[in-house]
Amino acid sequence: MIACQEHLPGWLSLPQARVLWLVEPEQKRAAKVAAQFGIPRHTPRLEDALADAEVQVVDICAPSGLHARMTRQALQAGKHVLCEKPMALSAAEAFQLVALARQGQRKLMIGHHLRFDPVALALVQALQESDRGQFHAVRAQWLRKRRLPARPGFVRRELSGGGVLLDLGVHMVDLAWWVAGCPQPVAASASLNNRLGRRGDVQGEWGSWDSRTLDVEDFAWGQLRFEGGLLVSFELSWLALQPEEEFQRVQWFGDRWGALWPAGRLFAHRRGRPWEVQLAPTHVEKPHRLVVQRFAQCVLQGEAEPVPPEQIATVTAMIEALYRSARQGNEVPVELPRS
Numbered sequence: 001m002i003a004c005q006e007h008l009p010g011w012l013s014l015p016q017a018r019v020l021w022l023v024e025p026e027q028k029r030a031a032k033v034a035a036q037f038g039i040p041r042h043t044p045r046l047e048d049a050l051a052d053a054e055v056q057v058v059d060i061c062a063p064s065g066l067h068a069r070m071t072r073q074a075l076q077a078g079k080h081v082l083c084e085k086p087m088a089l090s091a092a093e094a095f096q097l098v099a100l101a102r103q104g105q106r107k108l109m110i111g112h113h114l115r116f117d118p119v120a121l122a123l124v125q126a127l128q129e130s131d132r133g134q135f136h137a138v139r140a141q142w143l144r145k146r147r148l149p150a151r152p153g154f155v156r157r158e159l160s161g162g163g164v165l166l167d168l169g170v171h172m173v174d175l176a177w178w179v180a181g182c183p184q185p186v187a188a189s190a191s192l193n194n195r196l197g198r199r200g201d202v203q204g205e206w207g208s209w210d211s212r213t214l215d216v217e218d219f220a221w222g223q224l225r226f227e228g229g230l231l232v233s234f235e236l237s238w239l240a241l242q243p244e245e246e247f248q249r250v251q252w253f254g255d256r257w258g259a260l261w262p263a264g265r266l267f268a269h270r271r272g273r274p275w276e277v278q279l280a281p282t283h284v285e286k287p288h289r290l291v292v293q294r295f296a297q298c299v300l301q302g303e304a305e306p307v308p309p310e311q312i313a314t315v316t317a318m319i320e321a322l323y324r325s326a327r328q329g330n331e332v333p334v335e336l337p338r339s
């Protein structure tokens with residue numbers, strides 16, 4: 001889905017790039033997609049593409065549970081890697097990938113497209129240009145009504161690595177944390193369940209799933225604590241009983257500013273009165289396209305990745321801790337490698 005809708009059109013729009021291989025185990029799909037996008041070769045084996053010295057970049061859009069292994073293979077073969085989210089399932093894996101990329105002087109970027117969202121960029125820029133003050137709380141919500149992605153790469157844990165916390169949670173946690181200035185995470189607590197997905201009579205818009213074998217969460221609720229006192233709470237669902245088909249809202253509460261996404265509003269107090277700004281984003285390019293364009297640019301120009309993989313490895317540590325907390329039923333520390 002994401003390869004055909006976003007990544008391949010993104011690469012094909014770049015005059016400096018050619019797509020040389022498609023790696024896809026489903027042979028019929030591989031042939032169809034290769035023909036659709038004019039890709040000269042396709043194979044079910046990543047190794048075939050990695051052995052081609054002409055290949056400089058590998059763009060991974062496979063199911064989430066395969067990302068870390070495929071990224072490692074590609075970096076070890078000397079390729080630059082753009083990988084869809086999530087980066088990995090554990091902080092240890094994620095930081096190893098960063099180390100591998102840095103040692104081999106390869107670029108590594110994860111497709112956190114909300115870092116290229118026009119409103120998010122405008123919020124970050126506005127806060128950078130003013131006295132940001134201190135944020136003390138963020139509430140992040142991404143709640144879908146009937147949008148459980150029923151493909152195997154999402155509903156079978158051995159392929160997906162997790163459910164809605166991994167799918168939507170990485171975006172919400174990262175956006176909340178990035179706009180708040182990336183403080184050091186301290187502790188995590190979460191509650192996960194798949195009560196609706198397992199009921200058997202609940203149907204979604206995005207295909208049907210076997211409620212008896214669904215082994216990932218469709219609902220996630222929880223909180224992260226950070227150094228300096230910031231609290232980030234999140235609410236995530238693929239199957240929420242709610243009015244909206246899709247509901248996204250992140251709200252930051254600080255001592256100088258309040259902020260709202262995706263509405264793009266900033267709130268403050270000036271001379272004793274409430275004061276509000278409606279941001280007018282200047283970027284118009286689609287965020288997913290910018291992921292590919294900006295990654296290509298960093299490879300070609302030898303620049304730093306616009307989404308630093310160290311930061312996304314830290315997000316991975318937060319998500320890993322949230323899963324651990326849900327299993328244990330209590331708050332747990334976020335464990336980061338000692339630097």
Ligand SMILES: NC(=O)c1ccc[n+]([C@@H]2O[C@H](COP(=O)([O-])OP(=O)(O)OC[C@H]3O[C@@H](n4cnc5c(N)ncnc54)[C@H](O)[C@@H]3O)[C@@H](O)[C@H]2O)c1
Pocket residue numbers: 001002003023024025026029061062063064065066084085086111112113151152153167
């Ligand atoms: N950033 C975003 O907005 C966004 C949106 C959608 C999906 N994604 C991510 O992209 C990834 C793919 O999601 P999707 O919705 O396109 O899934 P999808 O199920 O539509 O496509 C995944 C493809 O990977 C193939 N595949 C399975 N095993 C493979 C292997 N070993 N090597 C190569 N290909 C393999 C599958 O056959 C399938 O064609 C997921 O990790 C998801 O989290 C990100």
